[in-house]
Amino acid sequence: MELLILLIVTHFIADFYLQPKEWIDCRFDNKVRSRGLYKHILVHCVLVGLVLLFYAPSFSYALVMMLGIGLSHFTIDLWKAGKPATTPYFLIDQVLHIAVIVSLWVYVNGSHIQLLEFLIQTITNPHVLIIVLAYILACKPASILISIILKRHTAALFSAQASSTTPSDPNIGLEAAGRWIGYIERCLTLTFLFMGQFSGIGFLVAAKTIFRFGDLTKNNDRQLTEYMLIGTLLSYTIALAIGWGTMACYRFL
Incomplete structure (x- = not known):
């Protein structure tokens, strides 16, 4: 469980604190040819690698996690590069990243059956x-x-205000x-x-x-x-x- 939490923490650090705006703009402008995208994936993989170096139980475990997280992150970010910067796409992007990390962790640890049973029991509770x-x-x-x-x-309120309120009225709310x-x-x-x-x-x-x-x-x-x-x-x-x-x-x- 410590490894899973560390991988999620690493994701947020790499995605929000170690990704300059220039890299994001470069990704949106150049898509697959973006240097910013490859730099971001490199930073992400380095941080994940450092975590796995100390917490992965074996080399094969670390290799699967590293490749899975790196490739999925590249694919998701490339997909998002063609989408508008709106709240739904932002949430979908982050949910996909976290879902991949959790899924890989569950799969590599061989506890997917137990997790599935737990989720079903929780949802139907x-x-x-x-x-x-x-x-x-x-x-x-x-x-x-x-x-x-x-x-x-x-109806009474807005009919009374209709004559005095204009589109430029500073009191109009969002x-x-x-x-x-x-x-x-x-x-x-x-x-x-x-x-x-x-x-x-x-x-x-x-x-x-x-x-x-x-x-x-x-x-x-x-x-x-x-x-x-x-x-x-x-x-x-x-x-x-x-x-x-x-x-x-x-x-x-």
């Missing part, structure tokens, strides 16, 4: 499924419920920012609740109050302030209700 369900409910379903509850207020703020705050609320860290929930409420409602009250827009306050309280109420319901089901299961 009712306690795990109920926690996953809680986070799923806390995101889009909760967001839709809040929008339905606030529908009348939303697109979909409110929805993502809601997702994050409800997921954090659930996490703190499951961990028994109720002070963390209080910190979230206080932080949002300071950063969001301070500007609203300065603008003397009481209608918008009350609308945002209702939305925030609904968001936390729904998150707490989901969390308490999940904990009750967890104990019942």
Whole structure:
């Protein structure tokens, strides 16, 4: 297990701390002919080699791990070089790298059957499924419920602001920012609740109050302030209700 953790640490060091931006730009511009790509793979292989030198049980073990990690890293980075720099591709890239490292480690150690059984048992565990369900409910379903509850207020608010708000208005927020703020705050609320860290929930409420409602009250827009306050309280109420319901089901299961 120490070797697996070290290999993952090595991956992140090589990918984020020892890869200059010039190498990344070179890879995107030149693809397979990129010197930056080959330099990055060399650095990665050297670090992996140093780890395997001290922790690999045999030369054949080290050779398989080195070749597997080096070739897969080259292939994945070459594939990503033709893709836009967006969040989905970034996450896919990192998941693939980690999946290869874990898969090689499992295969070389001959414990793939045990790992597969463990994964199946974990995924099908009712306690795990109920926690996953809680986070799923806390995101889009909760967001839709809040929008339905606030529908009348939303129509009244934005019809009143339609005549005064222009595309250049500095008070216009980022697109979909409110929805993502809601997702994050409800997921954090659930996490703190499951961990028994109720002070963390209080910190979230206080932080949002300071950063969001301070500007609203300065603008003397009481209608918008009350609308945002209702939305925030609904968001936390729904998150707490989901969390308490999940904990009750967890104990019942």
